[in-house]
Amino acid sequence: MKLRTPRSLVAALCAAPLLVLSSRASASPWTLPRGTIALSGTFGYQSATREFLDGGRAQNFPLRGAYTGTGFYLGLRVAFLDGLELEFGLPIRQVSYTSDSVILLEPPEGSTERAIDYYQRNILNFSRTNSGIGDLNLAARYRLLQQPFALAAEVRVKAPTGYTGPQGTFGDRPSSNAAFLADVRRWVTPENVRDDVTLGDGQLDTSLGLLFGYSFRTQTFVRADAAYNVRFGGAGHQVISAVRAGQGIGRWLLLYGWAQLTYTVTQGRVIGVSVAAQDPNVPATEYLGANNLLLRELRLERDALDIGGGVIVRLTPEVELNLGYSRTVWGRNTAATDSLSLGLGVRTRFMQGS
Numbered sequence: 001m002k003l004r005t006p007r008s009l010v011a012a013l014c015a016a017p018l019l020v021l022s023s024r025a026s027a028s029p030w031t032l033p034r035g036t037i038a039l040s041g042t043f044g045y046q047s048a049t050r051e052f053l054d055g056g057r058a059q060n061f062p063l064r065g066a067y068t069g070t071g072f073y074l075g076l077r078v079a080f081l082d083g084l085e086l087e088f089g090l091p092i093r094q095v096s097y098t099s100d101s102v103i104l105l106e107p108p109e110g111s112t113e114r115a116i117d118y119y120q121r122n123i124l125n126f127s128r129t130n131s132g133i134g135d136l137n138l139a140a141r142y143r144l145l146q147q148p149f150a151l152a153a154e155v156r157v158k159a160p161t162g163y164t165g166p167q168g169t170f171g172d173r174p175s176s177n178a179a180f181l182a183d184v185r186r187w188v189t190p191e192n193v194r195d196d197v198t199l200g201d202g203q204l205d206t207s208l209g210l211l212f213g214y215s216f217r218t219q220t221f222v223r224a225d226a227a228y229n230v231r232f233g234g235a236g237h238q239v240i241s242a243v244r245a246g247q248g249i250g251r252w253l254l255l256y257g258w259a260q261l262t263y264t265v266t267q268g269r270v271i272g273v274s275v276a277a278q279d280p281n282v283p284a285t286e287y288l289g290a291n292n293l294l295l296r297e298l299r300l301e302r303d304a305l306d307i308g309g310g311v312i313v314r315l316t317p318e319v320e321l322n323l324g325y326s327r328t329v330w331g332r333n334t335a336a337t338d339s340l341s342l343g344l345g346v347r348t349r350f351m352q353g354s
Contacts, residue, residue, distance in 0.1 A: 027087070029150035029213035029223065031143045032079035035351030040075040042322070042343035048335035052328075053296075055303065058336040062280040063126070065099035067197060067335055071134070073343075080351075089137035096129040097197040102284040104188055104275070104293065124190055126169075128197055133161045135200040141211070150213040154227070158205040165202020167194040168272015168298050175270040177295040188275070201300065203233030207240065219248030229262075234269030236301040238262055246312075257309035264332075268300035304331040308339070320345050 032038060046069040050058040061067070071093035079085045107118045138157045145151035170192040174180050180187055209227025222245045229238040240263075246256035276294035277287075286292055308326030315321055322343040328336050 027139065027141060027154060027156075027211060027225070029141075029143070029152040029211035030146075030215075031083055031085040031141055031152060032077055032347075034079050034082040035349050036079050036347060037350050038075075038077040038345060038347040040073075040077075040322075040343055040345040042073040042075070042341050044071045044073065044339060044341045045069070046337050046339045048328075048337040050336040052331040052334055052336060055330075055332045060280045061099065062277040063099040063102055063284055065097060065126070067095070067097050067337070069093065069095040078350075083143040085141045085143075087137070087139040087141070089139075091134040091137075092132070093134045093199050094129065094131035095197045095199065096127075098127045100284045101125045101127075102287045104287055105185065106289050108185065122190065124188075124193060126193060130163070130197065130199055132163055132199055134163070135160055150211075150215075152211045154207075154209045154211055156205075156207045156209070156227070158207075160200055160202050160204065163199040163202065165200070166198050166271060166298075166300070169275045170194065170273070172272045174273060175297070177273060177297060180273045180295060187273075194272075201231075201233075201235060201302075203231060203235050203300070205232070205235075206230050209240070219254075221246050231268075231300075234300055236264040236268035236299070237266040238264050238302075252314045254312040254314075255309070256312065257307075259305070259307045262302065262304045262306075264301040264303055270297050271300050272298055274298040298333070302331070302333045304328050304334050310341075318347050 046067070048061075048067040049065070050060055052058050071091055074090045074092075076088045077085055078087075101123050103119055103122055104124060105122060107113065107115055111118065136159045138159070139154055141152045141154045143150070143152045170187045170189075171194050174182075174187065207227045207229040209225060211223065211225045213221060213223045215221045223243065225240075225242040225244075227240045229240055231237050240260065242258060242260040244256060244258040246254050248254045274296040276296045278292050278294055282292055306326050306328050308324055310322060310324030313321045313323075322341070322345065324341045324343075326339045326341075328334060
C-alpha cells in the first residue's frame with residue numbers, strides 16, 4: 001500500500017475557537033471604572049463542511065463530512081482598582097463531526113475468514129460528539145494610557161479542564177508515516193479511531209499583549225491588539241493580532257467589524273498520523289484497498305484568519321444585546337467555519353462612592 005504526502009481524512013483541530021474569540025472580543029483598552037462589574041452570556045453556533053490543511057485553499061471534508069458546534073460562554077469582568085481589570089470566562093460546549101463510514105483495507109492474503117465477516121468487523125466510523133466544559137480563560141488588564149489614546153497591557157491564561165485533546169486519526173501513536181506504514185493493519189482498526197473534534201487543544205497557553213484604542217467625536221472607534229501566545233505541552237507558539245472598528249448610531253445602536261490573525265511561529269509536536277484523502281470528493285466505496293489515501297503527520301499547530309462583524313443594541317444604560325457573525329477565511333489545521341453568536345451583557349456598580 002503506497003501512501004504519500006498529507007491531506008487530512010477527518011478534521012483534526014477542527015473546532016474554530018468561537019468562544020475563545022468571544023473572550024478576546026470582550027478585552028478592551030478602555031478598562032472598566034473602579035467598582036464596576038460586567039457580566040455577559042454568549043450563545044454560539046458553528047458549522048463547517050470545508051477545511052484548511054496546509055495554508056492553501058479550503059477543500060471539502062472527505063466522506064461528506066460536516067462539523068457543528070454549539071456553546072455558551074459566561075464572561076465576567078470586574079474592576080476593584082482604577083485602571084486594573086480582571087476577567088474570567090467559562091465555556092460550555094458541544095461539538096460533533098459526522099461523515100460516511102468507510103472500509104480501507106482488503107482482507108489479508110491467505111485469510112480463511114469470510115469476506116463479509118471481515119468487512120463487517122472493519123467498518124470505520126469517524127462520526128463523533130463531545131460535550132463538556134472547554135478551556136477556562138483568565139485575564140488581567142492594566143490601563144497604561146487614557147489620553148491621547150487608550151493603551152492597556154494584558155496577561156491572559158487559557159487552561160484546559162481535563163477533556164481529551166486532539167490526536168491523529170488512529171491515536172497519538174505511531175508518530176511518523178514510516179512507523180504507520182510498517183504495521184498498517186495494527187493501527188487501522190475500528191477500536192483505534194479517535195476523536196478528531198475535541199473541546200480544545202488540551203494544553204495551557206499564556207499570552208502577553210498590548211491593546212490600543214481611539215475614539216472619535218463622531219461615535220467612531222478603532223482598536224488594534226497584538227499578543228504573543230506561549231503554548232505549553234509541545235504546541236507551537238503563536239502571534240495574535242487583531243483590528244476592530246465600530247460606528248455608533250444614536251444612543252442605542254453600534255455597528256462593528258473585526259479581523260483577527262492567529263499565526264504559529266514555532267513548530268509543534270506531532271500528535272499522531274492523520275490518514276488522508278488525495279481527493280476528498282470521492283465516495284466511500286472508492287477507498288477500499290487503500291485507494292485515494294495519503295498520510296499526514298499531524299502537529300499541534302493552528303493558523304487562522306477570522307473576520308466578522310455585528311451589531312450591539314443598547315436596551316438600557318446597563319444592558320446591551322450583541323449579535324455577531326464570523327468566518328474563518330484562511331488557515332492551517334482548521335475548518336472553514338461559519339459562526340453565529342448572540343450575547344447579553346449587564347454592567348453595574350458594586351462599590352459605593354467609586
